[in-house]
Amino acid sequence: MxxxxxxxxxxxxxxxxxxxxxxxxxxxxxxxxxxxxxxxxxxxxxxxxxxxxxxxxxxxxxxxxxxxxxxxxxxxxxxxxxxxxxxxxxxxxxxxxxxxxxxxxxxxxxxxxxxxxxxxxxxxxxxxxxxxxxxxxxxxxxxxxxxxxxxxxxxxxxxxxxxxxxxxxxxxxxxxxxxxxxxxxxxxxxxxxxxxxxxxxxxxxxxxxxxxxxxxxxxxxxxxxxxxxxxxxxxxxxxxxxxxxxxxxxxxxxxRVAEKDRMVADVLDQRTVLHEKLLASPLVRRVHRSDANFLLVQFDEPKAVFDFLIDHQVIVRDRSKVTLCEGCLRITVGTAAENNRLLEMLKKYAESVTTTF
The missing domain is CATH 3.40.640.10 (Type I PLP-dependent aspartate aminotransferase-like (Major domain))
Structure with missing residues (x-):
């Protein structure tokens, strides 16, 4: 050393x-x-x-x-x-x-x-x-x-x-x-x-x-x-x-350490569910492994997805122009209700794109 x-x-x-x-x-x-x-x-x-x-x-x-x-x-x-x-x-x-x-x-x-x-x-x-x-x-x-x-x-x-x-x-x-x-x-x-x-x-x-x-x-x-x-x-x-x-x-x-630990466990459970459901979306190219309370998700059309989510008051971070994060949005793991709202909006966007074509 x-x-x-x-x-x-x-x-x-x-x-x-x-x-x-x-x-x-x-x-x-x-x-x-x-x-x-x-x-x-x-x-x-x-x-x-x-x-x-x-x-x-x-x-x-x-x-x-x-x-x-x-x-x-x-x-x-x-x-x-x-x-x-x-x-x-x-x-x-x-x-x-x-x-x-x-x-x-x-x-x-x-x-x-x-x-x-x-x-x-x-x-x-x-x-x-x-x-x-x-x-x-x-x-x-x-x-x-x-x-x-x-x-x-x-x-x-x-x-x-x-x-x-x-x-x-x-x-x-x-x-x-x-x-x-x-x-x-x-x-x-x-x-x-x-x-x-x-x-x-x-x-x-x-x-x-x-x-x-x-x-x-x-x-x-x-x-x-x-x-x-x-x-x-x-x-x-x-x-x-x-x-x-x-x-x-x-x-x-x-x-209240036990309360903190309970919240962490809940977030981890939701992280697993959200990871699996995002992977099933036709919009998603990749969901990176996470050891945190968020997921880095690669989309085919990140800017369009980001704008659509913002328009529907679902706020995520656009990291698509960051080094080695091309096409990615960073999505915080929310409550079950918040995560479901995100998934609903992604489904709605996918349907709108399919309808257009």
Whole structure:
């Protein structure tokens, strides 16, 4: 394995940065007369008590989340969605206009967007036709200035798990951070890469409360990494990046793991049914295997099908112009009723085409 030292890839000024010290850094107790943060002492102009700043490090959530994920609380960073840690990782490591990140299209678009916002060049190495990592090409494309390598698994928009051995090869042969985005891991039959955090100091794992937990509106993302890197992310994040209502609701959800698991099981059942019924449609050329809560489906006439569905208020994502996704629509697995509505509209479109000819 290549030697790895976090200090070698961090921007020098980040190491020297003095972080903002909030009032809750200086006093972490729950009781007292709080005259330190210029808050409104009279309460809130709404239902509930929101006049006090929230815990800047979300301690209660991390203590409850850690045993569920098999990590230590000190290995957890919580962000405003996964987008916040993605952005912070870029800002912490990449000198604008100089350092680069490497992505594997087709993949989640925010890696490239975050790089663009920060004026960081992006190296692209496409996945193979079966949506796996072309490891030799990736390692060949890596530059001395490449600081981050993003791997989405299960991948968005293709839905498949990426070969674990390929990720391990990258971890062992890349001297920067390998960021494995596991937003959809709850729907896959594979252990999370978080189990390897202590073995690989250059591993970062992203997860989210948006998908399996059903908390997309809260915007709460999880980042698991070495304690050293977590300290850096805490150093450069906004002081109170996770609101008190979000923390309260996340804690409530963490007490209902069985409910989350039931929802995941229901989605997986519907995924199987939807996969089979889409395959039977004369409009469909291929339904790609999915380890996520969506299906990538290849149609003979994707644009026409997409427009027809939109006209009938069935909204899917057109991925037909994305690398290696030619002719494909990405379809989220809905409820049984929603999936049936989709299938009814596809049948109606097929009948209209047959009638025309």
């Amino acid at each position: 290549k030697p790895f030292a976090l200090t070698d890839i961090l921007r020098p000024h980040i190491l020297a940065l003095t972080p903002y010290s909030s009032a809750r850094d200086e006093y972490t107790g729950k009781e007292g007369v709080f005259l330190d943060a210029n808050e409104n002492p009279l309460g809130s102009a709404t239902d509930g008590s929101y006049n006090r700043y929230p815990d800047p490090y979300q301690t209660a959530i991390k203590e409850k989340l850690a045993p569920l994920k098999g990590v230590r609380p000190s290995q957890i960073f919580l962000g405003n969605g996964s987008d916040e840690p993605i952005d912070l990782l870029v800002r912490a490591t990449c000198q604008p206009g100089h350092d680069s990140i490497l992505i594997l299209p087709p993949t989640y678009g925010m890696y490239e967007v975050s790089a663009g916002i920060n004026d960081v060049p992006v190296i692209k190495v496409p996945l193979t036709p079966d949506y796996q990592i072309d490891v030799p090409s990736v390692l060949k494309a890596v530059q001395p200035t490449t600081k981050l390598l993003f791997v989405c698994s299960p991948n968005n928009p293709t839905g498949n798990l990426v070969d674990r051995e390929a990720i391990l090869t990258l971890l062992e042969n890349f001297s920067g951070l390998v960021v494995v985005d596991e937003a959809y891991i709850d729907f896959a039959e594979m252990e999370s890469m978080t189990a390897l955090l202590d073995q690989y100091p250059n591993l970062v794992v992203l997860q989210t409360f948006s998908k399996a937990w059903g908390l997309a509106a809260l915007r709460l993302g999880m980042c698991f990494a070495s304690e050293e890197l977590i300290r850096i992310l805490n150093k450069i994040k906004p002081p109170y990046n996770i609101s008190a209502p979000t923390q309260k609701l996340a804690l409530l959800a963490l007490g």
